[in-house]
Amino acid sequence: MKYVSVIMISSGFFLFLAATIGFLRLPDFYTRMHATGKGDTLGLLLIIMGLFFYELSINWTWSGVITGLKLIAMALFWFLASPTATHTLLRAAFETGIRPWSKDKEFLIDKTQGESNDIGR
């Protein structure tokens, strides 16, 4: 069980690293939120599940199981909260009228000036 937890925590760290690199290197708000939203959610989930298995492997008693259940509850809560927060941020950005990044220069020129608040509807 210890090896399972080591593998899960390592892959969680790898996802965090990927999310951080994506946050620093990607061109605009939407792609950055894409990297951090996905990477952070699954990364933290993997780390918490790895800690759950580690706790069970070193402390196979009633108190250890209780601690593990608390960790599971934390993971479930995070799994609901983080994607919702990302969704809300992205929706707010889209309704404010931030244009997505594109290689096509024509796309960057705001043709719908004055009604840019209505793109999200």
Place this chain on the structure above:
Amino acid sequence: MVKDPDDIIVRTVARFMIPIIQLFSLYVYVHGHISPGGGFQGGCILAASFILISLAFNIGEAKKILSGRKNLLFIGLGVFIYAFTGLVPLFVQGNFLDYQHLSQFLPLDPVMARYYGVALVELGVQITVMAVMISLFQDLVTAGRHESILKDRENGIDR
């Protein structure tokens, strides 16, 4: 200005999360004796659940649950619980907040009286912190004009 967010995802998740947040705040309050946590932290988490209601639904919905007058009452109630618990030992030759003298009024030995006295004081702290945080949020987010904004919405003026 104050716009109604119309988002079914946020509303559904908030409806699921708000009871869990409130339960967790009580956990933090009760566990404050033996672990990090206590009245202030529990009150902040409890206030966060109410702030989530006003963010996911709207501020009128949150004020239906806890109106401004009730909020003011809670601020006073928390301070009253704190001060009352602190002042009672003064009448039996104790110091302020000297909980072990509560054992003369309650069927408890001094050690348990001290334990429950701390719990009572923390309850007062939690109620006051919750109410103050909610009122701070409502004043900040509407620039102190939430009463007039709610009145306008009742009369059909959208702001």
